[in-house]
Amino acid sequence: MTARTPSPITYLSGADVAELCADLPIVDLVRDTLLAFRRKEAGIAPETALRWTTPTGASARSLVLPAWAGGAYGCKIINASLGNHRYGLPRAGGLIILNDPETAHPVCVMEGARISALRTAGVSLAAVRAVRDPATLTTVAFLGCGRQAETHRELLVDHCPALEEIVLFDLDRSRARSTATAWRAALPDVAVTVAPDARTAVERARVTFAVTTTTDPYVELDWVPEGGTFVNVSLDDAAESLLLGCDHLFVDDWDLIVDDTHRLLGTLARAGRVGAPGEPAPAAGRAVDADLPTLVSGSYTRPVTDRDRVVVNPFGMGVHDIAVAAAVYAKAADRGLVLPR
Incomplete structure (x- = not known):
């Protein structure tokens, strides 16, 4: 020994x-x-x-x-x-x-x-990269202007060379304005604007990152434009209509969803309205299309078209x-x- x-x-x-x-x-x-x-x-x-x-x-x-x-x-x-x-x-x-x-x-x-902030933003960008060509993304929106928004922006500018506009919304209007001012200084070639409301921000963007602290779902399906991708980083921004009605729904890990008792997607899963990846869709709902390991591996076989609405809902894997x-x-x-x- x-x-x-x-x-x-x-x-x-x-x-x-x-x-x-x-x-x-x-x-x-x-x-x-x-x-x-x-x-x-x-x-x-x-x-x-x-x-x-x-x-x-x-x-x-x-x-x-x-x-x-x-x-x-x-x-x-x-x-x-x-x-x-x-x-x-x-x-x-x-x-x-x-x-x-x-x-x-x-x-x-x-x-x-x-x-924690970096890996969260990394998951978001890895997922977006798997469903959209980052070189074509010109307009991105952020719901929430805290640390996660800042970290996502850091990674975003390195992976989206065609970025022309960032649209911000935060319930704290002064924080949205101060964030816009700071980002304009950091990104002189990108227009940074503050939207009057959350819906306007989502409607204007090809990709939206929800990085808030809300516990009340509010982003409806018809807010997301055709070809839009909604990355639900935070707790509960995506409403039932968006989770059930989007063309493609991706999560990081199904077991984390089922075990979660606080967020809407877990509630829908336990109620039998959202099924696991690979399972038939419930009669009154839908199945998750794939988990992120499957998506980024290239094993997700259903095409994601330029008109499809995509939701990425990562719960956070340690x-x-x-x-x-x-x-x-x-x-x-x-x-x-x-x-x-």
Whole structure:
């Protein structure tokens, strides 16, 4: 028997993580992880959640998402309060823990908000890239102007060279205006406009990213133009008419949907109105057309035409956080930031 001492635990701060993520190919990392998940070379374990109401009446929760990707094992702990905007704070923040694959001892704790935001935007862009040619996208809309909107914009401009206009809407009109001002400065060749309402923003765009904190569905099918793609990143923007009536509905993982008791798509699934990918459509509803691993692998055989309305509804798989965190940890080791064993 070979004696081993416990590995020291490296801590990577938010600033460390941001610097190490700077040149990572996030969209490709996400796509590769989806393909690995399809090959069963990556996976997730059941999530657990602690939910409560804050003293000021906001909904709060702490999620623990265990996962593995290749030789990396760990979990994300992500906490959020819907009342954080009142304090000028991001809705969510958390930690990612990576474990030694041999001893299972923790080897790294890193701030997780940047990775969580990046992998979320990476999933959105990987899905859009699978159904639309990014080189043809000229107008994109954002519902919500918080951290997720900013992170999506960062990745968007690198993958959509023909982008001409970004349309913003936020219930907080001052935040929408300040975001528009900042984005105009960052993107002088792109027109950034603020829509008077959510419907106008969706109707004007070929792709809409919903990145809000709403728990009340409101985006109807007839808001989305022919050939439009609606990426429902946040909780419950897509209304029943859109989820049931769109031409193609994609999700990241069916089991996550069925187990979710808070969002509309999970409610429809448990009510027997939305069926699993590959199953016949329920009489009073529809089936999910495919999961994202199938979509990005090219195995989805039904054509997505220029007139079809597409909805992408990712619930969030911790496997992407672990894959990105493993890449960050590897870069940290290369730079001498990891404590020696």
